Amino acid sequence: MIISNGPGEMSTWVKPVTETLRSKLLIRPNNPNSKIDLRLVLVPCPNATGNEHKVARQWKCFESITPAKNFWNLLLDPKKYYFWPKNGIVIFLGGDQFWSVLLSARLGYKNITYAEWIARWPQWNDRIAAMSNKVRNSLPNKLKKRCAVVGDLMADLGSQAKNKSPLPDGNWVALLPGSKRAKLCVGIPFFLELADHLTDLIPSCNFLIPIAPTTSINEFTKYSDKKRNPIARKYSSGINKVISGINSKEYKKLITINGTEIDLIEENPAYNLLSQCDLALTTIGANTSELGALGVPMIVVVPTQHMNVMEAWDGALGIIARLPMLKWFIGILISLWRMRKHGYMSWPNITANKMIVPERIGNILPKEIAYEASEWLKSPDRLKGQKDDLRSLRGNPGATERMVQEILDLIPYELNEYI
Numbered sequence: 461m462i463i464s465n466g467p468g469e470m471s472t473w474v475k476p477v478t479e480t481l482r483s484k485l486l487i488r489p490n491n492p493n494s495k496i497d498l499r500l501v502l503v504p505c506p507n508a509t510g511n512e513h514k515v516a517r518q519w520k521c522f523e524s525i526t527p528a529k530n531f532w533n534l535l536l537d538p539k540k541y542y543f544w545p546k547n548g549i550v551i552f553l554g555g556d557q558f559w560s561v562l563l564s565a566r567l568g569y570k571n572i573t574y575a576e577w578i579a580r581w582p583q584w585n586d587r588i589a590a591m592s593n594k595v596r597n598s599l600p601n602k603l604k605k606r607c608a609v610v611g612d613l614m615a616d617l618g619s620q621a622k623n624k625s626p627l628p629d630g631n632w633v634a635l636l637p638g639s640k641r642a643k644l645c646v647g648i649p650f651f652l653e654l655a656d657h658l659t660d661l662i663p664s665c666n667f668l669i670p671i672a673p674t675t676s677i678n679e680f681t682k683y684s685d686k687k688r689n690p691i692a693r694k695y696s697s698g699i700n701k702v703i704s705g706i707n708s709k710e711y712k713k714l715i716t717i718n719g720t721e722i723d724l725i726e727e728n729p730a731y732n733l734l735s736q737c738d739l740a741l742t743t744i745g746a747n748t749s750e751l752g753a754l755g756v757p758m759i760v761v762v763p764t765q766h767m768n769v770m771e772a773w774d775g776a777l778g779i780i781a782r783l784p785m786l787k788w789f790i791g792i793l794i795s796l797w798r799m800r801k802h803g804y805m806s807w808p809n810i811t812a813n814k815m816i817v818p819e820r821i822g823n824i825l826p827k828e829i830a831y832e833a834s835e836w837l838k839s840p841d842r843l844k845g846q847k848d849d850l851r852s853l854r855g856n857p858g859a860t861e862r863m864v865q866e867i868l869d870l871i872p873y874e875l876n877e878y879i
Contacts, residue, residue: 462551465505467639467674468746469554470512471729473613478521480864486878496878497523503555504528509640509674535566549870557581570870589866608866611859614753627736631837632666634734636742639672643743648683649695650826656697656718657830668723670730739836749807757846760806761829762821816849
């Protein structure tokens with residue numbers, strides 16, 4: 461059983477681990493006589509979109525999928541939902557580590573946690589798969605034997621970015637406005653105007669937007685509509701129309717009201733095309749981790765003039781920020797506190813503990829970011845320098861294989877015939 465939470469973890473951790481497990485195990489339903497199956501349980505998380513279970517269903521590889529809204533009921537009465545075998549393994553791949561500990565205790569299953577930064581409940585884990593030696597060294601000496609350093613699961617993303625569909629020549633800029641309402645209602649109008657300004661500065665510039673599986677083109681249209689999204693009224697651009705490709709090899713195109721064309725990439729994950737982009741303009745979140753793993757130079761943008769809708773924080777403070785009546789005021793204070801106390805907000809900078817990629821936070825305008833982006837695009841050496849810095853942060857490939865081996869080692873001996 462895999463425990464996870466948001467869209468970033470689902471695409472970068474759950475999917476590759478699941479695919480590797482299926483390649484090494486005889487798993488139902490492909491192997492009807494097998495006694496092993498894969499199940500997915502999504503846990504409550506402010507960073508989730510609520511559509512993760514729908515995305516996972518499309519993969520057609522889980523015996524059962526429990527949406528986050530049903531997690532507590534599942535924890536209280538597991539038999540109400542499904543039949544649970546006597547033996548099982550709970551695999552933590554996103555969310556709060558405590559939820560996986562609770563569920564494994566409730567079902568009497570073994571537990572393995574992928575610890576990216578810290579193992580929070582090591583005494584209740586049967587195994588800990590650590591991203592780095594730093595995680596292992598932070599454990600009490602008596603528990604270190606439970607921990608194996610498997611590496612960074614993100615480091616394997618590069619192997620998925622095979623240039624099967626090369627982009628046409630020219631400068632390509634990826635726009636990543638986010639995948640949740642709190643980010644999209646700001647990101648869509650902001651990035652559309654940004655694209656218009658960047659086109660004015662570099663007319664030959666090409667754009668693409670990867671559509672996250674938890675959102676849709678219809679949502680993009682909604683958040684660009686000045687009648688339906690008040691924030692859109694503060695920006696000069698919007699969506700004029702969306703046209704389908706002339707043939708199966710062409711992507712749908714979004715045409716802004718100022719005539720800028722943006723390719724809409726609905727395939728997921730879009731690592732192949734993203735890895736070919738010269739520059740990405742992105743919000744904060746798991747997308748900065750993915751871009752960093754792919755070695756794509758980026759500028760991270762957080763326009764704080766819309767702070768009252770930036771509810772996409774994680775942890776207990778993020779939950780408080782969503783309290784009715786209080787979220788507007790508390791949300792502003794929390795957001796300001798995080799930016800002041802936590803320093804860096806993007807994955808590359810947090811990992812390096814220094815500024816690798818520009819983070820533009822404040823009362824910023826699309827025109828300002830467009831000018832900065834144009835300066836980067838005109839400086840190939842700067843782009844190469846940031847790309848090299850990003851690549852230096854990546855660990856050695858093979859973390860997914862090592863993670864899966866740790867899982868296989870927990871399978872009871874009597875089930876080894878299915879390995």
